[in-house]
Amino acid sequence: MDENNSLIKGKSIIVNNNIIEDIVESVEVHPLISEAASSVASIMIRRSGTLGGNLCLDTRCFWLNQSETWRRSIDYCHKCDEGTGADCRVIPNQNELCVATYQGDLAPALICLGAVVHLASSAGRREMPLEQFFQEDGITRNVLKNGEIVTHVELPESSSSVVGSYQK
Secondary structure: OOOOOOOEOOEEEEEOOOEHHHHHHOOOOOHHHHHHHHOOOOHHHHOOOEHHHHHOOOOEOOOOOOOHHHHHHHOOOOOOOOOOOOOOOOOOOOOOOOOOEOOOOHHHHHHHOOOEEEEEEOOEEEEEEHHHOEOOOOOOOEOOOOOOEEEEEEEOHHHHHOOOOOOO
């Protein structure tokens, strides 16, 4: 993909700081990933956003994305007022779980291809299948620990034979 060896021969490795638009334009990236990357936001965001940033997006829902005044008028939601017993507005009458939705476009395509995410911190390195990176709770949203970052995503060699299409 570029001089930083973002794509290593024999293995498909997409590094954290790859700009999304570079992924879209690369002929070395799996076509499904390129297609998913092309659906990310606007061209301006794709030219500044990264793979790691897209994977680590915060979860959002209709209630959280409103102004403070609007939220105050209907009471808060579980995510923005965590710990006070406020209800999740998406699934009322339960305050155990936030079901705000993940908004990234690259994760579903990467998961379909069997991607493995690599993480690093001063405490060490670890890796896991990408589907294990995400949590079912919209507040926690992923398994990243304090000080930990996504370094890269690796696709298995078998992913090169997978054909697919991404639609929002």
